[in-house]
Structures are given as structure tokens and as C-alpha cells.
Amino acid sequence: AxxxxxxxxxxxxxxxxxxxxxxxxxxxxxxxxxxxxxxxxxxxxxxxxxxxxxxxxxxxxxxxxxxxxxxxxxxxxxAPGRFTTRLNGAQPILSAGGRCSAGFNVTDGRDDFLLTAGHCGPKGSAWFASGAGDRRLGDTVAASFPGSDFSLVRYAAGRAGQGADVVAIGGGTGVRIMGAGDPVVGQRVFRSGSTSGLHDGKVTGLDATVNYPEGTVSGLIRTTVCAEPGDSGGPLFSEGIVLGVTSGGSGDCTTGGTTFFQPVPKALTALGVRLIVSAPARDTSGGGDGGGSGAASAGGVSGGGSGASGASGGAGVGSAAGGDAAGAAGAASPG
Incomplete structure (x- = not known):
């Protein structure tokens, strides 16, 4: 009843x-x-x-x-193809281990960090915004893989910068982040990555386990969203709510496939950090200004915000979503 x-x-x-x-x-x-x-x-x-x-x-x-x-x-x-982590060694944002996409910006109240996939690089990995190695983003200060698949990169400047509450989705647009949550089976979700850009699909399973060649990862979100090498660590979200970061899967964005994501709430708890989120938008019916950082309405997409100017990567490196350091295909992180 x-x-x-x-x-x-x-x-x-x-x-x-x-x-x-x-x-x-x-x-x-x-x-x-x-x-x-x-x-x-x-x-x-x-x-x-x-x-x-x-x-x-x-x-x-x-x-x-x-x-x-x-x-x-x-x-x-x-399943067609092979289950692999989505790491590769190409540009634009990289370390000695390869390239990944940025997930979300987080903070412990003192410093700001980038949350991405754990398989992108172990603790101590240094990350740069260019292949020349002249634009240092920061260093991995914590990582978990296998078992789980998340890592924390401390920004070299200590701060994520303007627009840290926005995820870039390409074309100068972004999604304002309002909080973190857990998905349900059947839910429509979106993923952004530095290789393949923005794609959507549905959640098909929870508490998933994958036996990657490098080791076993459990507690993942299973989806029909495609992903390709270099998309690792990129954000999974729905209506402005953070759900996960890209771990791995099979297939590609031409033929389709299965992709798994590390749930963000579990990673935040394990790392002792919290998301950098937008302030709730105020009622503008009386002509007042809207809240937040000006990139997009809650859960929506818009153009123009200073933090949403990156290409198709995930959360901004050096700034919220794809601004500053993410000019080469959407913020990115480790490998």
C-alpha cells in the first residue's frame, strides 16, 4: 500500500x-x-x-x-570484441602511461582535484595538457585499480579554475553538475570522452564485475553507451547528476558495444572528497540573475559559459569542464 x-x-x-x-x-x-x-x-x-x-x-x-x-x-x-580498459597512448592529454579523459572536479576543502579512472595511471603519475610536456596539469595522489577503478589527480595550481562545476560535451557547450547519485536499470544516460565525444545509451545492469586482462573490477555500472580508447575516465551523467567515470568495455562507437563505469559516489567516499557543484538556479521570473556559473541550466545543455568551452572531453582540466587546459578535445586526465 x-x-x-x-x-x-x-x-x-x-x-x-x-x-x-x-x-x-x-x-x-x-x-x-x-x-x-x-x-x-x-x-x-x-x-x-x-x-x-x-x-x-x-x-x-x-x-x-x-x-x-x-x-x-x-x-x-x-559479447562481440574484447573487454578492455579504454586507455591509449595518443594525444591530447597524457602522461607516460597514455591518454584518458577527465571525469569530474572534486575538492577536499583545501585543494581541488580531478577524478578519473584508476587504470589511467598509478599514484605518482604526472599529467600534462600537451604532448610537449610544457603544460603540467597535476599528479595522481591516489589510485585504485584493479578491484575498483578510480584515481585522484591534484591540480598543480591547487585549484580547478573557473567553470569547475561544468562538464564539457563538445561544440562549446556544457552540462552544469548539481550532485552525485546512483542510476537505475533502464535509465537513459550520457557519456563524454576525449576520443568519441558525447554519446548516450541505457543502464542495463548494476553491481557488475569485469575480468579485464589487467585484473578484476567489481561494483560497476553496465550500459549500452559506446566508448573508444582514450575515453577512459570520462564522465557518465544524467540531467546534471554525476553517476560514474568510464572504466572499459567492448566494441566501439561505430558498431556499438558494452561499456562499464565506476560509480562516483563510492569513489568520493573512498577518497574523502566531494564534487564541485553548481549553486541551485534562483527563480528568475522577477528578472533576477540565475545562480551557478553560467554554463547551463541544471541538468541542461547550453553554450557559452566560460567553463564549457573545451572540446569533447569530460570535466575540465585546469578549469571546470573543458576550458583552459582542455582545449584539445575536452579535458582529460591520465592515460
Whole structure:
């Protein structure tokens, strides 16, 4: 009754949340097979297990036996391509490890930092805004990968700069960041990256685990949004709410594919930092000025804000979303 009064509908499902989570635990306890992934889909009351093209027939059969032993609600699927982290060694923003995209700007109250993917580079990595190495962005002061996939880059100047509350999405436009949250299966989401720009898709699973060649990462968001090398660390968001940073996946933005994201709320808690967000817009019906930094209405997109002038990268490096240091394809970070 309380569910209906709240405007939601109740549906009796065959398998409880505990059963679905236990299935994930059983899969994690099985011998590790690189190139496999699984996620919980609460809408269909299933756990989906995927194996990419690198998984042998013998490993596929072995994984199938594990899935059968768990229950009929575990579904097996083959995924095209290979599951990889989205790191590469091209420009525009890089370190010795390669190129990534910036995620979001955060602060601990003293210094400002860039939140990006952990696989982009270990603690101590130095990041630059040009291949010549003459525009230093900062250094990685904390990183977690594998296991999780997030890292923290302290800005060399100590501050992110003007427009730090905006994510650039290309074409001189940006999205004002209002807060962080957790997605739901079926939700439409957007991702921005320094290689492929802005793309959208849907959330297809939560609490996902991926066995990358470098190691296993758990607790991820599974989506249909595409991504390509260099998009790692870029922002996942919806209506101005921060959801995740790009971890890895399969496919590309020509053929499509599956992409996984590190949830931002978990990373913020682990790192002891908070998002740099826009002030709520004030009512302008009486002619007053709107709040925030002038880049976009809450959750919306607009042009022109000083912090939203970067190309197609993620959160701005050197300034909020893609301003200052992000002139070469949207802010970016590590590799």
C-alpha cells in the first residue's frame, strides 16, 4: 500500500535481491576467466554473464557449468570484441602511461582535484595538457585499480579554475553538475570522452564485475553507451547528476558495444572528497540573475559559459569542464 501511495508499482519476482547478489558472489568465487563479465538486472530479475571473443570454448563451457549450478536466472551471452580498459597512448592529454579523459572536479576543502579512472595511471603519475610536456596539469595522489577503478589527480595550481562545476560535451557547450547519485536499470544516460565525444545509451545492469586482462573490477555500472580508447575516465551523467567515470568495455562507437563505469559516489567516499557543484538556479521570473556559473541550466545543455568551452572531453582540466587546459578535445586526465 505504501508503495502505491508513493506512486510506484509493486511486482512479485521469483528471485530475491539476496539471491541475485549471491549469484554474483558465486561467480566471483569461481576461477577467474579474463574476458568475462556479469551484472545484475533487477528489472528482468536475472544475472547476465558475458564472454568476449577471447574466451575459449573450454572456458565458456566451464563458466556455463558454474552458471547452471547457480540457477536458471543466470543467463549466458557471447559479447562481440574484447573487454578492455579504454586507455591509449595518443594525444591530447597524457602522461607516460597514455591518454584518458577527465571525469569530474572534486575538492577536499583545501585543494581541488580531478577524478578519473584508476587504470589511467598509478599514484605518482604526472599529467600534462600537451604532448610537449610544457603544460603540467597535476599528479595522481591516489589510485585504485584493479578491484575498483578510480584515481585522484591534484591540480598543480591547487585549484580547478573557473567553470569547475561544468562538464564539457563538445561544440562549446556544457552540462552544469548539481550532485552525485546512483542510476537505475533502464535509465537513459550520457557519456563524454576525449576520443568519441558525447554519446548516450541505457543502464542495463548494476553491481557488475569485469575480468579485464589487467585484473578484476567489481561494483560497476553496465550500459549500452559506446566508448573508444582514450575515453577512459570520462564522465557518465544524467540531467546534471554525476553517476560514474568510464572504466572499459567492448566494441566501439561505430558498431556499438558494452561499456562499464565506476560509480562516483563510492569513489568520493573512498577518497574523502566531494564534487564541485553548481549553486541551485534562483527563480528568475522577477528578472533576477540565475545562480551557478553560467554554463547551463541544471541538468541542461547550453553554450557559452566560460567553463564549457573545451572540446569533447569530460570535466575540465585546469578549469571546470573543458576550458583552459582542455582545449584539445575536452579535458582529460591520465592515460
Amino acid at each position: 505504501e508503495v502505491r501511495r508513493a506512486g510506484a508499482g509493486a511486482r512479485l519476482v521469483r528471485h530475491s535481491m539476496d539471491e541475485l547478489r549471491s549469484a554474483g558472489a558465486a561467480l566471483r568465487a569461481a576461477p577467474r576467466v579474463p574476458g568475462t563479465a556479469w551484472a545484475v538486472d533487477y528489472r528482468t530479475n536475472r544475472v547476465t554473464v558475458e564472454a568476449d571473443s577471447s574466451v575459449s570454448a573450454a572456458d565458456w563451457d566451464r563458466l556455463g557449468r558454474v552458471a547452471s549450478g547457480i540457477g536458471s536466472f543466470v543467463r549466458m551471452e557471447r
